Structure formats: C-alpha cells, structure tokens
Amino acid sequence: MSTSERLIESTRELLWERGYVGTSPKAILERAGAGQGSMYHHFKGKPDLALAAIRRTAEEMRATAAGVLDGPGTPYERIEAYLRRERDVLRGCPIGRLTMDPDVIASDELRAPVDETLDWLRERLAAIVEEGQEQGEFAPWLDGEEIAAAVVATVQGGYVLARASGSPTAFDAGVRGLLSLLMTAAPKDRPARPS
Amino acid sequence: MSTSERLIESTRELLWERGYVGTSPKAILERAGAGQGSMYHHFKGKPDLALAAIRRTAEEMRATAAGVLDGPGTPYERIEAYLRRERDVLRGCPIGRLTMDPDVIASDELRAPVDETLDWLRERLAAIVEEGQEQGEFAPWLDGEEIAAAVVATVQGGYVLARASGSPTAFDAGVRGLLSLLMTAAPKDRPARPS
C-alpha cells in the first residue's frame, strides 16, 4: 500500500475512534508509519487529509447500505435486513459520529459528505417504504420520508444508547421496537404477534 | 455567582458546544473570567471539573424530561409531548453527544452520569408505554422497553440527522414518523389519518 493510502486508512481509523478534534497529525503519522514530510507532501494539511478519509468512508458506507437495501425480499424485509445487519455497535457509525465534531460541522466541505450520505440513505429508505405502500405492505397514510427518517434516527440514536451503557443491548432493543411498530402498522391484519 | 459556579457553567457550555476532547482548560477559564489558580483550587483538574459539569447537566436533563413525562394527558400524549417538546435541535443533546467523546467513554466515572440519565429516561418511558397498554392505548404485544429504546434513539438520532444537514427538518420528520407508527399501532381503530 502506498504511503498516501496508508495515511488515508490511518486517518479513517482514527476519525472513527476519536473523531476529528481528537485526532492529531502526529497520531496519524505514527499509525501510518510515515514522517511529517510525507503527509504534507500528499495533503495540504489535517483538514485536507480528513476530507479524503471522510469521502472514502462515506462511499464505503453507501455501498454497504446499498448492498442490503437493493437485495432480495419485500420492502419490509429489506428494511429489516438493514436494521438488523451486523454492526460493530459499540464503535458507532463512522459517518454519524462526525456530526458531533464541532470542527466538522463548522466546515461546509467536511460536512458535505456526511450530509450527502445520510441524505442518500433517507431517500433510498423512503422509496422502499413507498414501494411497500404500493404493494399494500405498509399503511397508506404513513409518510415515506418520515418513516425513513425514523429508521435512520433509530440506528444513529441506537449507537448513542449502546455507547452510553457500554453494551449493544439498547441498540438491539430500539431496532426491535421500531420493527414491531412497522410490522404492526401494516394495513391488513398480520400475525398478531410480531416475531 | 461564585467563581466555582462560573467554572462549572462555562464547562457545561463548552462541553455542549465542543465536547470533552474539544474543550481546553484555557477556554473554560477565559469564558469564566477566572485565572488558572482558581480552577486548580476548586477542582483537581479538567476531568474533575468536567465531572461536576456533566452531573449537573444530567440532573437538569432529567428534571426537564420528568416535567413533561409526569405531566397531564394519556400515555400517548405524554410520549408525544416528550418527542415534540421544544428543543434547540441543532445544538444536539448535551448528554448524548458525550457518548461520541473517546475520553468520556474511556472513563467509567465520566460515563456513569450519561449512562444513568439515558437509562432512567428509557425506564420512565417504558413504564408509560406499559401504562398505555393497560389502558388499551397501545397494542398489548409491544414491548415497553423496546418502544422506549426506539423513542429515545429517535430523538438522539434525530439530532445526528439535523446536524448533518444543518437544519432541524430531519429531526422533526423522524419524530413525526415515529408518532405515526405509534398511533397506528393502537389496538383499537383510531382516526385513520394521524395528524
């Protein structure tokens, strides 16, 4: 792997673990096994390197989510697959956590990939909900964008609950709670007791 | 206000705005209008002062939430009141945001008030859901703790979505989405179109 690649990958890891303000160039260089000169040769500085790292993480996250959301199954099943997908819950979301970083929020450039990724996710989920409504799987009076926002928020907030308690339990509980509501909110009668 | 009070209040503000790793003693002292000596006279250091600040913020958050949750109305109405309560959405949750702070999560002492507050909130909401089930307002097969986790997660995640996009819109959408599901999931027929 090239030095520039190692710098980006090390930055991605550190941004995930410690956020932007908590990540120093020095820590990045140590992890990448590179000297100061390399970093300032390939990148203009910390914000420039962080931007490259965030963009790559955003791309990856979209690809992962798309893999589940474009998969087989009914709309409900695809949303369930997204919610139940294997996650390293206690690590949190590498994109969502950046929204708590004051320097990221203060910079339109750094915030853009974060915003675009979460926005894309909401739109994708909203389309699936609407698809489910056409097929009679979801009640017609639900609003696709609102349900989508609730789904993404449950995941992002689930990370908060899990990290607060030091256990993934609350994340899983929130997901199950939302799924039980989604299933119950079907227009036709379904098995009364969601699994 | 005493110097010690001003130090705690300044720390509370900065922790909310910039988190623990993003807040320096120097910034606290400047905001409090105090010198170095004062801070190290009243507190052992940054973690000790932060602990006092976090505890106070946690207490305040509990009191605010209790004010709404113990208020009048049916269980559904009280949950709705909690979700729709006026918030400075773009500032985020002063307690929840700390879960993204590596130094807070690494310290059991700093994490404890965060954990206890969110845990208390979930338990309180779970009890209200169960109360609603007894009254026939919520479907009996829902799990109170799961619904409570979904409610708190929607709020915490709503902050993430709002901050990512720089607008409270997505927070409100998530709340409306969750409320529409909660209302639809009532066991008896209700007005088909939730407001």
Add this chain to the structure above:
DNA sequence: GTCTATACAAAGATAGAC
C-alpha cells in the same frame, strides 16, 4: 481564594537536506 510565572509535552505546520 485568586493571581502570575513557569514548565513541559503536544498540536499543527514549514524548511530544507537527501
């Protein structure tokens, strides 16, 4: 209790040798 002075490591970046 509060202040200033001092200390020393780390953050973030530049300069210039190789």
Add this chain to the structure above:
DNA sequence: GTCTATCTTTGTATAGAC
C-alpha cells in the same frame, strides 16, 4: 517522495506570591 530539524501556539498542570 521521504526524512529530520525547527518553529509557534496551545494544552494541562504546578509553584509560589498576594
């Protein structure tokens, strides 16, 4: 392209005067 100085400011804390 990479490395090692060097530089300035900030982070965090202690010491001691008032």
